[in-house]
Amino acid sequence: xxxxxxxxSVRRFDGELNSxxxxxxxxxxxxxxxxxxxxxxxxxxxxDAARKVILRERDVDALEVKVDEQIxxxxxRRAPLALDLRIIxxxxxxxxxxxxxxxxxxxxxxxxxxxxxxxxxxxxxxxxADAYAMGRGAERMLSHALEVIxxxxxxRAKELLADRGRLQVEFETGLRRLASLSPGDSHTAxxxxxxxxxxxxxxxxxxxxxxxxxxVVYIVSGTDVRHQQNLRPVQEPHRPG
Amino acid sequence: xxxxxxxxxxxQLKRANFKQAAGHMDxxxxxxxxxxxxxDVRVENPRLRCNDVNVYYxxxxxxxxxxxxxxxxEVIAMIGPSGCGKSTFLRCLNRMNDTIVxxxxxxxxxxxxxxxxxxGIDVVPLRATVGMVFQKPNPFPKSIWENxxxxxxxxxLAQNKAELEEMVVTSLQRAGLWxxxxxxxxxxxxxxxxxxxxxxxxxxxxxxxxxxxxxxEPCSALDPIATAVIEDLIDELxxxxxxxxxxxxxxxxARVSQRTAYFHLGNLIEVGETTQIFTNPVHKLTEDYITGRxx
Amino acid sequence: MTNQNPRQDIAGAxxxxxxxxxxxxxxxxxxxxxxxxxxxxxxxLAILLGLTFLSxxxxxxxxxxxxxxxxxxxxxxxxxxxxxxxPEGTRDPDTLNTADYSALVKASLREMFPAVTERGERxxxxxxxxxxxxxxxxxxxxxxxxxxxxxQDIWLVADDEIDMLMKGHVDRTVPELxxxxxxxxxxxxxxxxxxxxxEKRFNTNFFLAGDSxxxxxxxxxxxxxxxxxxxxxxxxxxxxxxxxxxxxxxxxAPRNRLTxxxxxxxxxxxxxxxxxxxxxxxxxxxxxxxxxxxxxxxGAFVLTLMTLPTIIIASRVALKSVPPSIREAALGxxxxxxxxxxxxxxxLAMPGMLTGTIIGMAQALGETAPLLMIGMVAxxxxxxxxxxxxxxxxxxxxxxxxxxxxxGFVERTSAAIMVLLAFLxxxxxxxVILRKRFERRW
Numbered sequence: 008x009x010x011x012x013x014x015x016s017v018r019r020f021d022g023e024l025n026s027x028x029x030x031x032x033x034x035x036x037x038x039x040x041x042x043x044x045x046x047x048x049x050x051x052x053x054x055d056a057a058r059k060v061i062l063r064e065r066d067v068d069a070l071e072v073k074v075d076e077q078i079x080x081x082x083x084r085r086a087p088l089a090l091d092l093r094i095i096x097x098x099x100x101x102x103x104x105x106x107x108x109x110x111x112x113x114x115x116x117x118x119x120x121x122x123x124x125x126x127x128x129x130x131x132x133x134x135x136a137d138a139y140a141m142g143r144g145a146e147r148m149l150s151h152a153l154e155v156i157x158x159x160x161x162x163r164a165k166e167l168l169a170d171r172g173r174l175q176v177e178f179e180t181g182l183r184r185l186a187s188l189s190p191g192d193s194h195t196a197x198x199x200x201x202x203x204x205x206x207x208x209x210x211x212x213x214x215x216x217x218x219x220x221x222x223v224v225y226i227v228s229g230t231d232v233r234h235q236q237n238l239r240p241v242q243e244p245h246r247p248g
Numbered sequence: 249x250x251x252x253x254x255x256x257x258x259x260q261l262k263r264a265n266f267k268q269a270a271g272h273m274d275x276x277x278x279x280x281x282x283x284x285x286x287x288d289v290r291v292e293n294p295r296l297r298c299n300d301v302n303v304y305y306x307x308x309x310x311x312x313x314x315x316x317x318x319x320x321x322e323v324i325a326m327i328g329p330s331g332c333g334k335s336t337f338l339r340c341l342n343r344m345n346d347t348i349v350x351x352x353x354x355x356x357x358x359x360x361x362x363x364x365x366x367x368g369i370d371v372v373p374l375r376a377t378v379g380m381v382f383q384k385p386n387p388f389p390k391s392i393w394e395n396x397x398x399x400x401x402x403x404x405l406a407q408n409k410a411e412l413e414e415m416v417v418t419s420l421q422r423a424g425l426w427x428x429x430x431x432x433x434x435x436x437x438x439x440x441x442x443x444x445x446x447x448x449x450x451x452x453x454x455x456x457x458x459x460x461x462x463x464x465e466p467c468s469a470l471d472p473i474a475t476a477v478i479e480d481l482i483d484e485l486x487x488x489x490x491x492x493x494x495x496x497x498x499x500x501x502a503r504v505s506q507r508t509a510y511f512h513l514g515n516l517i518e519v520g521e522t523t524q525i526f527t528n529p530v531h532k533l534t535e536d537y538i539t540g541r542x543x
Numbered sequence: 544m545t546n547q548n549p550r551q552d553i554a555g556a557x558x559x560x561x562x563x564x565x566x567x568x569x570x571x572x573x574x575x576x577x578x579x580x581x582x583x584x585x586x587x588l589a590i591l592l593g594l595t596f597l598s599x600x601x602x603x604x605x606x607x608x609x610x611x612x613x614x615x616x617x618x619x620x621x622x623x624x625x626x627x628x629x630p631e632g633t634r635d636p637d638t639l640n641t642a643d644y645s646a647l648v649k650a651s652l653r654e655m656f657p658a659v660t661e662r663g664e665r666x667x668x669x670x671x672x673x674x675x676x677x678x679x680x681x682x683x684x685x686x687x688x689x690x691x692x693x694x695q696d697i698w699l700v701a702d703d704e705i706d707m708l709m710k711g712h713v714d715r716t717v718p719e720l721x722x723x724x725x726x727x728x729x730x731x732x733x734x735x736x737x738x739x740x741x742e743k744r745f746n747t748n749f750f751l752a753g754d755s756x757x758x759x760x761x762x763x764x765x766x767x768x769x770x771x772x773x774x775x776x777x778x779x780x781x782x783x784x785x786x787x788x789x790x791x792x793x794x795x796a797p798r799n800r801l802t803x804x805x806x807x808x809x810x811x812x813x814x815x816x817x818x819x820x821x822x823x824x825x826x827x828x829x830x831x832x833x834x835x836x837x838x839x840x841x842g843a844f845v846l847t848l849m850t851l852p853t854i855i856i857a858s859r860v861a862l863k864s865v866p867p868s869i870r871e872a873a874l875g876x877x878x879x880x881x882x883x884x885x886x887x888x889x890x891l892a893m894p895g896m897l898t899g900t901i902i903g904m905a906q907a908l909g910e911t912a913p914l915l916m917i918g919m920v921a922x923x924x925x926x927x928x929x930x931x932x933x934x935x936x937x938x939x940x941x942x943x944x945x946x947x948x949x950x951g952f953v954e955r956t957s958a959a960i961m962v963l964l965a966f967l968x969x970x971x972x973x974x975v976i977l978r979k980r981f982e983r984r985w
Contacts, residue, residue, distance in 0.1 A: 014541040015539065016541065017540055020540065086499055087539070088498060088526045088538045088539055089526060089527060089528065089534075089538050089539050090535055091539045091540075093527065229528030342875070344874065344875065349798055373877070375875060375876065376876070380871075381875075382871060382875070384868055386869060386871065387872070398873070398878075399876040399877065402877070402878050402882050402886070449872070452876060453875070456876055456877060
């Protein structure tokens, strides 16, 4: 239980917020597991794991819908303000990102299926070395994000945000390396594209993980840290509308 | 989830509330101390500037060293738990506290470089300049016309009958009541609905053409529709007047005001842009209050 | 929600679980209902008792008093003998005024009953007609001197004893010595009656005459006028003073020991026995200021002192009942305290103030004791013409008549009480109507 969710005069609201948090954690866990399974399919050519990921995507979607419904109900009933408002709005957005993470995991799983079913003889080391590396990076970021969601710890969230762009760099290096491999050597052009798409999906997972951390920072400090690479740091607090 | 499903839950809730209330009492009896205000209390070219305003009811220090500017053409909302001094502070602004026995006000409140608390200041012109709308609609038990004409008449604002008539009509129009009452100006103001009565009180206040309007929980006795009409009216009146509104409804404060001030145990804890106060207050007490974590 | 059974936390939860509230309440319902019925019955009994006493009072007063509104008249042929009235024929009013008219009555009676010759019997015969008959004849002669020398059948007021006889208040079976109406008189009256010369008429005298030693001539006009002057003066004095005092104390006076003291004293004054005010009036107004005794003006001063606390208290209550929001509203648009007072608070409080004043006035109307002290208890025949003339008031008149031995005053006492009650009821009704009419709801 996180301190910032509690202490309302209306005890039931504490319960509702906690239950919401728990469900966000549940989706997080599910998304995390989806990503892990997809990566297992990628590393170990585990086609069963990939199929399982595709099957479970529906559960993630269902959970997202359920949480969103609850959020709408809470907005209508509690008219939350300040911290509560930030928590609920952020949870809503986080759920969207988590669902996207699930989407990306499914995409990785689908690509793995296609890749490994078509040609079981591909040279993984040559073609997918960068994807493996990025997968490890994405997994690390994702678990970091999950921890942050669990504890709503802004300091840990900022650590995650600090390691900005690592995946992007790896993605670009990967692209360049793939381009340097001539098609036909070890893979077809289609396999090359699949590998790129996998890397892209992993990069997106990393982005989503960072977004999750951004929302945690917003919950705790009330400052919007999104898109700060594009904007000058804003002194004034975030003001919607 | 929303309703109380079982008796056990009800009992638990009740006990929790009881504990809460006890905690609340504790916090009230705790020794009070003056605190610094978070946020920017000053604005450019203020209509009213309050410096270190203190109010004492006998021994009780009800308002502690409040510094606050009331800007021009702004609605500033005062929020805070009961007994936090927000209404008391509001009543300092037109010296309505003078009418309370044992109430003492110190500090300066400047209006156009003139301290309204200075000795020798007559409250009559002050109250004509700083009008007030009360919690319970309190029209005089006289006709609608008489209600609105009273202010201009006692201050001698109208030169003749025609001018007075124009003032009454304009005030009723500005208060958004004209269309509803134009055919029954001779009927008693107490015969109107609650929301109409409150708008009549607003019309009565603006009939003397004030510069500031103080509103002490103007909608607490009204239903949501009448409340919405008044809130809409407040928004329109902002173009002509500065409005200070005390409210217990945080949603109302968020809807009608540009700036919000949070009072706690006689202290002005935080002042800021309304959107900032309601999305990201700086002070822990403000946050706790507006998220319902008080006690 | 970790606790499996949260109800266990509460002390006494087992007790609460064991029985249903509904059962317990139903078991006790019979007792409750009968207690409630009993209580209602007691209240009803109390009211019935009150009503009984009230109706006994009314029945006895009206039963005793209604006959006073009729008066027995006897028709007698009177010869206005010029020799007796105006021997010189000058028709000089002074002469007419001083003539002996009762002799005319006596002469007529002698003529009607020539058999009566003995002195004692004649005196009895003369006393059939009231001693006031002579004045009646004088007044008609003064009105119309042409009557002199004529013979007229004139209705004259019968003596009170004959009046009582005709109204059936005299028991003919009682031995002659024990009654004031003698057998002779009864016989004469019966004879006159059989001749149609005796009649009961509406007693205008009662409303038009002043006090008299003779019940048949006594009226309440003097007392009514005597009550009217002090009451009017009391109203003129006490209403403005009372309202002003109430307004000042309630709205403007600072709250300190002095005003607290004043407040306590006003409340105490309202409870001071009224005779004390009479003593005060005697000492201050008559002995110190040298105002005349028995005068309405002194009565008015005393009654003013007596009603002031009532009016002040009622007015303060009326002012208090005006909601503070009205004052705030007026002050909020910049009215000065006085403007708020006169434009808004006072008009709203006025019905209450008037009610209090009328009740105070009714109280003053019924007051006797303080007026006894300042001499308004004197026997005054003339109708007072102003506030300095000696006068008596209605309740004192009742007191005086109730003290008189004549049988005729018994019914007059009751009749005067009826008049007084009528005025009191009228005044209270006005108070009620005012309150109903102007009562406002906020």
